[in-house]
Amino acid sequence: MEELIVYGIFADLGSQSENLYQKKLDMLFLENPDNKHLLQLELLSGNILESIIYMTNHIHLNDIQTESFKRNLAEYLKKLYYEMDIDYFCGLCYKIWNFRLPESIRNDEYFDVLSYVYDGSWLGWEYARKNLEKLFSHYG
DSSP states (O other): OHHHHHHHHHHHTTSSOHHHHHHHHHHHHHHOTTOHHHHHHHHTTTOHHHHHHHHHHHSOGGGSOHHHHHHHHHHHHHHHHTTSOHHHHHHHHHHHHHHTSOHHHHTSTTTTHHHHGGGHHHHOHHHHHHHHHHHHHHHO
16 A cells, blocks of 8 residues: 555656556555455546545555555655656655655655755755665665
8 A cells, every 4th residue: 555655646746657556556456355445546546636635635644554655655766866857856855745745754854855855956966865865775
């Protein structure tokens, strides 16, 4: 479930993750057809914004394994980090931190970096890179 939520976050922000999200959802639903959350998400297939709203409103932090979610998020961020322009990537990080993460994860000492890496233009991109790599090495 944690990996599905991560894919959903990125798909909602337009980072080409909708196919990964849909494949993971289908796999989880086939493995757990009685899970009411997965059934609802299957019914919402094709509407990523509604799916994210559903996950935000119905799948509470205590329903997921927080450390697994953090690790999945860090792994996916790391993958994108090596594929994207640093300026675009840092903007994406800020959107994720500001709009998609539960407060307890936003305030995690490692994920807090997502709030200020976008300021790399004046803090220096090397500063942003160093802190992002610290996040990746901790959860990677």
